[in-house]
Amino acid sequence: MDIDGPRHSGYNRFMSRTVGVLGGMGPDATVDFMSKVIASTPADRDQDHVRMLVDNNPGVPDRQAALTAGGEDPGPVLIAMARGLEAAGADFLVMPCNTAHAWAAEIRAAVRIPLLSIIDVAVAACDGYERIGLLSTAGCLESRVYQDGLSAAGKLPVLSTAGELADVQSLVFRVKGGDQGADVCKRMAVHANALVARGAEVVLAACTEIPLVLHASQVNAPVIKSTDVLAAATVARCTA
Amino acid sequence: MDIDGPRHSGYNRFMSRTVGVLGGMGPDATVDFMSKVIASTPADRDQDHVRMLVDNNPGVPDRQAALTAGGEDPGPVLIAMARGLEAAGADFLVMPCNTAHAWAAEIRAAVRIPLLSIIDVAVAACDGYERIGLLSTAGCLESRVYQDGLSAAGKLPVLSTAGELADVQSLVFRVKGGDQGADVCKRMAVHANALVARGAEVVLAACTEIPLVLHASQVNAPVIKSTDVLAAATVARCTA
Numbered sequence: 001m002d003i004d005g006p007r008h009s010g011y012n013r014f015m016s017r018t019v020g021v022l023g024g025m026g027p028d029a030t031v032d033f034m035s036k037v038i039a040s041t042p043a044d045r046d047q048d049h050v051r052m053l054v055d056n057n058p059g060v061p062d063r064q065a066a067l068t069a070g071g072e073d074p075g076p077v078l079i080a081m082a083r084g085l086e087a088a089g090a091d092f093l094v095m096p097c098n099t100a101h102a103w104a105a106e107i108r109a110a111v112r113i114p115l116l117s118i119i120d121v122a123v124a125a126c127d128g129y130e131r132i133g134l135l136s137t138a139g140c141l142e143s144r145v146y147q148d149g150l151s152a153a154g155k156l157p158v159l160s161t162a163g164e165l166a167d168v169q170s171l172v173f174r175v176k177g178g179d180q181g182a183d184v185c186k187r188m189a190v191h192a193n194a195l196v197a198r199g200a201e202v203v204l205a206a207c208t209e210i211p212l213v214l215h216a217s218q219v220n221a222p223v224i225k226s227t228d229v230l231a232a233a234t235v236a237r238c239t240a
Numbered sequence: 241m242d243i244d245g246p247r248h249s250g251y252n253r254f255m256s257r258t259v260g261v262l263g264g265m266g267p268d269a270t271v272d273f274m275s276k277v278i279a280s281t282p283a284d285r286d287q288d289h290v291r292m293l294v295d296n297n298p299g300v301p302d303r304q305a306a307l308t309a310g311g312e313d314p315g316p317v318l319i320a321m322a323r324g325l326e327a328a329g330a331d332f333l334v335m336p337c338n339t340a341h342a343w344a345a346e347i348r349a350a351v352r353i354p355l356l357s358i359i360d361v362a363v364a365a366c367d368g369y370e371r372i373g374l375l376s377t378a379g380c381l382e383s384r385v386y387q388d389g390l391s392a393a394g395k396l397p398v399l400s401t402a403g404e405l406a407d408v409q410s411l412v413f414r415v416k417g418g419d420q421g422a423d424v425c426k427r428m429a430v431h432a433n434a435l436v437a438r439g440a441e442v443v444l445a446a447c448t449e450i451p452l453v454l455h456a457s458q459v460n461a462p463v464i465k466s467t468d469v470l471a472a473a474t475v476a477r478c479t480a
Contacts, residue, residue, distance in 0.1 A: 026286040027278045031271055034296065038267045044417045046266040049298035055328075056274065058289035088295075088328050177284045 017238045018051040020090025020113070022081050024058040025097035026176040029208035029227065033096035036231030041239075050238045053090050055081045063099040064169070067139035075103045079110040086111045094118070094234055096208045098136060098226055102143035121233040122204060122226040123149040133158045133200025133221070135192050135214070136207045137169050146206050158200040164191050168210075175209040189218035196221045257478045258291040260330025260353070262321050264298040265337035266416040269448035269467065273336035276471035281479075290478045293330050295321045303339040304409070307379035315343045319350040326351045334358070334474055336448045338376060338466055342383035361473040362444060362466040363389040373398045373440025373461070375432050375454070376447045378409050386446050398440040404431050408450075415449040429458035436461045 019037075023030030034052060043049050060078060065071025078100060082093055093115045095101065101119050108115050123146070126132050134146055134157045141147070141159065150157045160168060168191050171184050192203045192214060202222045205211045211225040259277075263270030274292060283289050300318060305311025318340065322333055333355045335341065341359050348355050363386070366372050374386050374397045381387070381399065390397045400408060408431050411424050432443045432454060442462045445451045451465040 024286065024289065024291070027274075027289045031274050031278065034267075034271050034274070038271065039418070043298075045302075045413065046264065046298040046300070046416050047302070049264065049267045051264065051299060052294070052296040054292070054294035054296060056292040056294060058283075058286040059291060060286070062285075062287070084328050088324050173285070176286050178279070 016240065017091040018053060018089055019234050019238055020082070020085030020088070020093045021052055021054040021056075022078060022085070022093060022095040022097075022100070022107075023054050023056040025060055025063065025095070025100055026209060027056055027058050028175065028178075028212060029096050030054065030056050032212055033094075033208065033227050033231055036228055037234055040232050040235050050235060053085055053088050055085055057081055060100070063097065063102070064137055064139035067099065067102060067142045074100065075106045078103050078107055082107045082111045082115075086113050092116055092237060094230055096227055096230060098122075098145070098206050098208060099140040099143065101145045102139070104145075116230070116233060116237060118208075118226050118230045119145045119149045121229045122146075122206065122224065123153050123155070125224050125229045126150070126153070126155060126202060126204060129155070129202045131156050131158055131199050131201050133192065133195030133203040134206055135160070135168065135188075135195060135203055135210055137172055138165055140207060141165070146204075158195050158198050160191060160195065164194055167191065171213065172207055172209045175212055180213050185213045185215055185218070188214045192219045192221075192223070256480065257331040258293060258329055259474050259478055260322070260325030260328070260333045261292055261294040261296075262318060262325070262333060262335040262337075262340070262347075263294050263296040265300055265303065265335070265340055266449060267296055267298050268415065268418075268452060269336050270294065270296050272452055273334075273448065273467050273471055276468055277474055280472050280475050290475060293325055293328050295325055297321055300340070303337070303342070304377060304379035307339065307342060307382045314340065315346050318343050318347055322347045322351045322355075326353050332356055332477060334470055336467055336470060338362075338385070338446050338448060339380040339383065341385045342379070344385075356470070356473060356477060358448075358466050358470045359385045359389045361469045362386075362446065362464065363393050363395070365464050365469045366390070366393070366395060366442060366444060369395070369442045371396050371398055371439050371441050373432065373435030373438075373443040374446050375400070375408065375428075375435060375443055375450055377412055378405055380447060381405070386444075398435050398438050400431060400435065404434055407431065411453065412447055412449045415452055420453050425453045425455055425458070428454045432459045432463070
């Protein structure tokens with residue numbers, strides 16, 4: 001019988017680097033990130049793709065609770081995961097969770113391999129815009145990772161009101177609970193458009209659950225999805 | 241500000257076991273498997289989910305080529321991956337690739353943790369049926385993993401013709417190349433229905449790329465998707 005497919009194979013022939021993924025924050029966001037990495041890799045067959053070592057660990061203590069309500073510190077678990085991925089052979093790390101980047105410095109201090117920051121690449125993707133609508137969670141804003149990054153790049157964050165933020169937060173928790181229904185999507189778009197109404201030229205989906213329910217077609221400005229930007233940067237680094 | 245979500249957190253409080261996933265065969269099939277694990281876990285928040293350690297390694301030498309055309313042996317790479325996942329803390333292994341189960345014995349011999357076989361759980365899911373339509377690839381059929389499993393369970397496999405099999409194979413390679421379009425889906429359904437026309441009471445999607453493009457609504461018999469069955473068995477084992 002003829003095999004109508006490639007006969008040759010190569011072990012990481014085209015990929016020079018393996019990415020280690022600190023995942024599970026939440027699980028759907030990690031899967032979304034992996035899908036985006038796969039979709040943005042130029043590939044005709046399995047062997048052309050990026051090798052990803054993934055620790056999809058939903059047991060990382062809640063980042064929001066740690067940053068806003070004195071909850072358990074996720075730092076030690078994140079450090080253990082980073083060291084595990086380094087030991088397993090990862091050449092660099094990524095973390096498809098914006099809020100967890102509040103612990104980026106601790107992670108970097110614990111391993112020898114670099115952490116490719118979702119904050120850095122998302123801020124870089126805002127090039128060409130000045131007023132950036134920051135659609136994110138209370139914990140992420142509390143940590144100021146994005147405000148500081150945008151400031152350093154000479155950009156102005158446009159933030160949600162406290163009331164809007166509480167609702168964004170509740171929507172993110174609904175996504176984590178498995179709800180990506182029309183109501184969640186519609187309400188998320190309302191909060192994105194509120195940032196546009198207050199002067200944002202672009203909306204930055206700065207929480208990896210948000211792209212799962214924020215549809216660009218419902219937003220009155222361009223949308224930059226932090227997950228997509230990190231996926232593209234990951235592929236670029238693996239294939240460089 | 242009120243946080244409208246859970247404040248408590250627990251490190252793998254509900255999950256007694258961590259699954260190690262030998263992945264990347266292909267990458268989309270692994271992501272599909274992970275999505276199914278997440279969707280079939282009863283969870284309200286990140287911390288309720290299953291911990292998955294995933295080696296998404298698309299560089300595993302081509303299984304089809306090894307089984308049907310004397311291509312490079314993927315065994316050593318699969319063994320290295322299994323040992324890596326064991327060292328990283330996996331309590332048991334799964335492999336969301338049916339054909340790779342031709343190397344199940346080698347993998348089992350190389351590690352101390354068990355491999356939960358997709359073949360075993362898929363055959364068990366055929367309980368209640370006698371004539372099983374085996375929609376799979378040439379390599380998988382060549383290895384006889386399913387024919388032997390079904391025989392041992394007192395069931396009769398209904399197979400594709402050589403011509404159909406060549407086309408199924410080409411469709412699977414199109415899926416691995418990123419094509420999940422309507423034409424691929426329609427042709428895959430035609431091959432499923434050919435098995436039904438030859439007496440199959442149920443169609444077993446016995447390749448993890450097939451569920452990505454085989455829609456049960458287009459098939460004239462019940463469809464059992466090996467990926468879904470493995471995901472459910474994985475969640476059951478992690479939460480047991």
